[in-house]
Amino acid sequence: MSEAGGGRGFGYSVPQRAPWSLVAATAALCLVSATSVWTAGASPMSREEKQKLGNQVLEMFDHAYGNYMEHAYPADELMPLTCRGRVRGQEPSRGDVDDALGKFSLTLIDSLDTLVVLNKTKEFEDAVRKVLRDVNLDNDVVVSVFETNIRVLGGLLGGHSLAIMLKEKGEYMQWYNDELLQMAKQLGYKLLPAFNTTSGLPYPRINLKFGIRKPEARTGTETDTCTACAGTLILEFAALSRFTGATIFEEYARKALDFLWEKRQRSSNLVGVTINIHTGDWVRKDSGVGAGIDSYYEYLLKAYVLLGDDSFLERFNTHYDAIMRYISQPPLLLDVHIHKPMLNARTWMDALLAFFPGLQVLKGDIRPAIETHEMLYQVIKKHNFLPEAFTTDFRVHWAQHPLRPEFAESTYFLYKATGDPYYLEVGKTLIENLNKYARVPCGFAAMKDVRTGSHEDRMDSFFLAEMFKYLYLLFADKEDVIFDIEDYIFTTEAHLLPLWLSTTNQRISKKNTTSEYTELDDSNFDWTCPNTQILFPNDPLYAQSIREPLKNVVDKSCPRGIIRVREESFRSGAKPPLRARDFMATNPEHLEILKKMGVSLIHLKDGRVQLVQHAIQAASSIDAEDGLRFMQEMIELSSQQQKEQQLPPRAVQIVSHPFFGRVVLTAGPAQFGLDLSKHKETRGFVASSKPYNGCSELTNPEAVMGKIALIQRGQCMFAEKARNIQNAGAIGGIVIDDNEGSSSDTAPLFQMAGDGKDTDDITIPMLFLFSKEGSIILDAIREYEEVEVLLSDKAKDRDPEMENEEPPSSENESQNQSAEQIASSSQEVDLVDQESPEESSLNSHPESLSPADTDNAASISPSEQNSNPTESHETTSLDGECTDLDNQLKEQSETEEDSNPNVSWGKKVQPIDSILADWNEDIEAFEMMEKDEL
Numbered sequence: 043m044s045e046a047g048g049g050r051g052f053g054y055s056v057p058q059r060a061p062w063s064l065v066a067a068t069a070a071l072c073l074v075s076a077t078s079v080w081t082a083g084a085s086p087m088s089r090e091e092k093q094k095l096g097n098q099v100l101e102m103f104d105h106a107y108g109n110y111m112e113h114a115y116p117a118d119e120l121m122p123l124t125c126r127g128r129v130r131g132q133e134p135s136r137g138d139v140d141d142a143l144g145k146f147s148l149t150l151i152d153s154l155d156t157l158v159v160l161n162k163t164k165e166f167e168d169a170v171r172k173v174l175r176d177v178n179l180d181n182d183v184v185v186s187v188f189e190t191n192i193r194v195l196g197g198l199l200g201g202h203s204l205a206i207m208l209k210e211k212g213e214y215m216q217w218y219n220d221e222l223l224q225m226a227k228q229l230g231y232k233l234l235p236a237f238n239t240t241s242g243l244p245y246p247r248i249n250l251k252f253g254i255r256k257p258e259a260r261t262g263t264e265t266d267t268c269t270a271c272a273g274t275l276i277l278e279f280a281a282l283s284r285f286t287g288a289t290i291f292e293e294y295a296r297k298a299l300d301f302l303w304e305k306r307q308r309s310s311n312l313v314g315v316t317i318n319i320h321t322g323d324w325v326r327k328d329s330g331v332g333a334g335i336d337s338y339y340e341y342l343l344k345a346y347v348l349l350g351d352d353s354f355l356e357r358f359n360t361h362y363d364a365i366m367r368y369i370s371q372p373p374l375l376l377d378v379h380i381h382k383p384m385l386n387a388r389t390w391m392d393a394l395l396a397f398f399p400g401l402q403v404l405k406g407d408i409r410p411a412i413e414t415h416e417m418l419y420q421v422i423k424k425h426n427f428l429p430e431a432f433t434t435d436f437r438v439h440w441a442q443h444p445l446r447p448e449f450a451e452s453t454y455f456l457y458k459a460t461g462d463p464y465y466l467e468v469g470k471t472l473i474e475n476l477n478k479y480a481r482v483p484c485g486f487a488a489m490k491d492v493r494t495g496s497h498e499d500r501m502d503s504f505f506l507a508e509m510f511k512y513l514y515l516l517f518a519d520k521e522d523v524i525f526d527i528e529d530y531i532f533t534t535e536a537h538l539l540p541l542w543l544s545t546t547n548q549r550i551s552k553k554n555t556t557s558e559y560t561e562l563d564d565s566n567f568d569w570t571c572p573n574t575q576i577l578f579p580n581d582p583l584y585a586q587s588i589r590e591p592l593k594n595v596v597d598k599s600c601p602r603g604i605i606r607v608r609e610e611s612f613r614s615g616a617k618p619p620l621r622a623r624d625f626m627a628t629n630p631e632h633l634e635i636l637k638k639m640g641v642s643l644i645h646l647k648d649g650r651v652q653l654v655q656h657a658i659q660a661a662s663s664i665d666a667e668d669g670l671r672f673m674q675e676m677i678e679l680s681s682q683q684q685k686e687q688q689l690p691p692r693a694v695q696i697v698s699h700p701f702f703g704r705v706v707l708t709a710g711p712a713q714f715g716l717d718l719s720k721h722k723e724t725r726g727f728v729a730s731s732k733p734y735n736g737c738s739e740l741t742n743p744e745a746v747m748g749k750i751a752l753i754q755r756g757q758c759m760f761a762e763k764a765r766n767i768q769n770a771g772a773i774g775g776i777v778i779d780d781n782e783g784s785s786s787d788t789a790p791l792f793q794m795a796g797d798g799k800d801t802d803d804i805t806i807p808m809l810f811l812f813s814k815e816g817s818i819i820l821d822a823i824r825e826y827e828e829v830e831v832l833l834s835d836k837a838k839d840r841d842p843e844m845e846n847e848e849p850p851s852s853e854n855e856s857q858n859q860s861a862e863q864i865a866s867s868s869q870e871v872d873l874v875d876q877e878s879p880e881e882s883s884l885n886s887h888p889e890s891l892s893p894a895d896t897d898n899a900a901s902i903s904p905s906e907q908n909s910n911p912t913e914s915h916e917t918t919s920l921d922g923e924c925t926d927l928d929n930q931l932k933e934q935s936e937t938e939e940d941s942n943p944n945v946s947w948g949k950k951v952q953p954i955d956s957i958l959a960d961w962n963e964d965i966e967a968f969e970m971m972e973k974d975e976l
């Protein structure tokens with residue numbers, strides 16, 4: 043496909059093959075026409091500025107890659123805070139996230155094709171030689187099949203694809219003889235034993251040396267896998283088959299996809315998050331487009347693009363229709379239950395779904411892509427990065443951000459689709475934020491908490507594989523890339539596979555799934571080309587006009603205005619369902635709604651109020667669903683209130699040379715001393731106290747006077763240490779854990795409790811650091827002697843001039859916060875504003891946590907509802923509620939069944955067994971959701 047106007051072409055368009063069928067081709071055509079007609083909108087960015095930003099991306103990549111190669115290689119990943127390699131087994135286990143690490147120089151392999159995209163051909167040649175020389179794929183390590191496939195197999199295949207492209211050009215890689223492909227094949231064979239299940243779905247983990255199930259393999263006992271884990275293999279496996287002629291890989295990946303397709307929930311056409319690999323039963327029946335499912339959908343559409351097999355497109359379109367019908371609530375994408383798709387399964391979204399607008403661009407459905415992207419961008423503007431999870435009213439749900447690339451990916455594809463320079467400005471913001479908040483002297487560090495700005499000692503390989511590729515391509519003109527990007531498709535890890543593979547080694551028999559469809563419902567194409575083709579040429583401000591109403595969606599969010607109220611609720615005269623946060627036990631109208639939803643209010647003798655739902659007593663199935671959601675919201679509200687009673691984490695920011703505020707450590711707060719959220723931060727040089735445990739009068743008061751004292755944990759109460767350093771003239775204290783190797787990466791933070799006495803005499807701020815974070819400061823002292831830190835509730839702006847500045851005032855910030863609090867308190871519900879930092883993910887520490895502050899409890903309970911924090915689980919705990927509900931439903935159903943086998947729900951009649959089965963599924967799903975982790 044040729045270049046369009048002064049703009050750029052679209053990345054999936056090289057049909058040197060026949061079967062490019064109507065829809066994808068048309069979608070691509072739409073996108074190009076959109077690009078070519080762009081004439082107005084946001085002010086265009088000059089060629090110079092684009093080049094400047096492109097160069098900035100190159101410099102940032104050098105910083106990340108250079109530090110990895112210098113300080114971490116051949117380890118899998120760089121630990122950018124401690125400036126060393128992450129070697130599995132040598133660091134405390136982080137759980138599943140470590141399953142990506144196979145002692146195979148992950149970051150180097152994942153970076154291979156990025157080097158070529160960024161025009162670093164010489165470095166690519168060196169990197170390939172290193173991979174061939176150093177990488178061993180036969181380690182006795184248990185790795186994730188999914189991660190190994192997308193990062194390592196994909197990385198080797200992307201490297202091979204560009205190596206042969208370069209060789210053909212005749213300058214570089216002339217010595218190359220398919221060695222990366224041979225490695226890929228070796229790895230492919232190592233992964234195949236994972237597919238030895240009756241379903242054909244792969245085991246989630248495999249031992250690279252010993253495979254599955256052998257005693258020494260330490261794997262093969264798992265029963266479940268995620269849908270994305272089983273459904274994100276076809277691109278890499280088919281490419282491997284087609285490059286090598288060994289058809290087995292493509293066959294296995296197809297079989298897994300066929301099985302997932304067979305298992306889709308037939309009435310909703312949705313898939314769940316996890317599935318039993320032996321029975322094919324859905325284990326988690328919630329469904330969305332983010333964590334656990336995301337790239338399954340991506341690979342159906344891209345498999346069609348790469349392989350030209352219509353059945354993949356048909357499957358994708360069927361799922362997409364269901365997604366747009368149930369999950370998409372523009373601009374939100376909210377998980378639902380596969381059996382009850384009108385019922386939301388969550389009130390929050392995860393960061394992984396940020397890839398979805400990019401996929402919608404590939405499909406050609408631009409409008410919802412623009413809307414969701416704009417919503418995500420506003421969340422980013424608020425928190426600098428996309429938190430791992432955020433609520434429907436845009437509060438932080440999980441505060442980490444591991445430098446994920448999905449939003450940059452969607453930004454790139456939206457720019458390709460619309461040519462709107464707005465998306466270049468978005469990219470510029472991403473670059474600025476990365477440099478300002480994530481850049482550390484030794485690479486880029488993941489955000490541990492986007493609210494405090496604190497870091498994690500982690501730089502994932504996907505940051506190099508994806509982030510820099512998409513950002514560079516966003517600002518690059520055609521001539522800035524040494525090959526035609528349009529000849530390739532991006533895998534989910536942004537590895538490049540050539541589209542000519544579609545006509546190579548086509549020996550796999552395609553399953554004829556088309557006959558399974560009665561007729562392809564093409565109503566879902568309503569959103570695609572006809573709209574974009576008509577609207578873009580006629581109205582170049584199209585994208586802007588879609589974004590405009592969403593401009594303040596995050597700042598001025600009102601949950602009820604955003605969340606889709608189901609179609610049924612709009613039935614004439616019907617009011618939107620009652621939300622838990624709005625509920626007031628003294629409001630007769632609310633009590634009436636509760637009754638309709640089958641929820642009874644029981645006033646307990648001790649003054650508490652208990653809510654119990656009897657679905658059978660609801661006025662209709664819709665009211666019963668509303669009731670279930672209401673109860674679920676109550677449960678979430680209650681757990682949030684409990685969270686809010688805890689103090690949020692704090693930040694220790696190293697501001698002296700050479701850190702200049704770039705390294706931010708997560709610190710635990712104290713329940714005594716200066717409250718850093720209410721006062722100016724404290725800035726000072728650090729000094730170790732003597733004795734180091736701070737348990738007696740200091741013998742070196744002159745050393746700590748006017749400084750922030752470092753004290754070791756243990757041997758006396760935290761408050762006693764604080765008094766001793768305060769008496770010696772310290773202006774603050776940092777307690778460092780005495781458990782060697784402890785780290786906030788692996789242990790939950792906690793707050794330091796007082797000593798049970800009055801602690802009003804302690805006026806200095808006290809923070810706690812785990813041993814690993816503490817040793818970063820101790821190492822800095824050894825190396826630079828003078829180390830200055832800032833103790834605060836939230837990291838302050840990093841600035842190379844920081845050391846020359848007066849400590850920045852936090853007054854404006856606290857003013858902003860109180861403004862937000864005032865705004866929020868004007869709502870009817872008596873809830874403390876959930877905006878950070880009140881909303882904490884801080885955990886309690888049994889050793890030192892004092893009883894919850896009961897004064898807070900009253901102020902954060904829903905009005906009129908007594909929720910004693912120590913006992914609130916009785917009224918809203920998930921387990922208690924579900925069991926209660928379950929039993930009562932059973933009792934009810936038994937009585938009802940005798941007299942009336944069918945329960946009438948207004949217009950609908952549903953057999954009681956099916957209601958019970960459905961409700962039990964919902965309950966199971968809620969229980970699973972409680973355990974849910976990204």
Ligand code: DMJ
Nearest residue numbers: 337446447448504534535
């Ligand atoms: C990447 O490894 C891949 O994009 C994957 O599909 C899920 N997301 C991570 C990065 O966030």
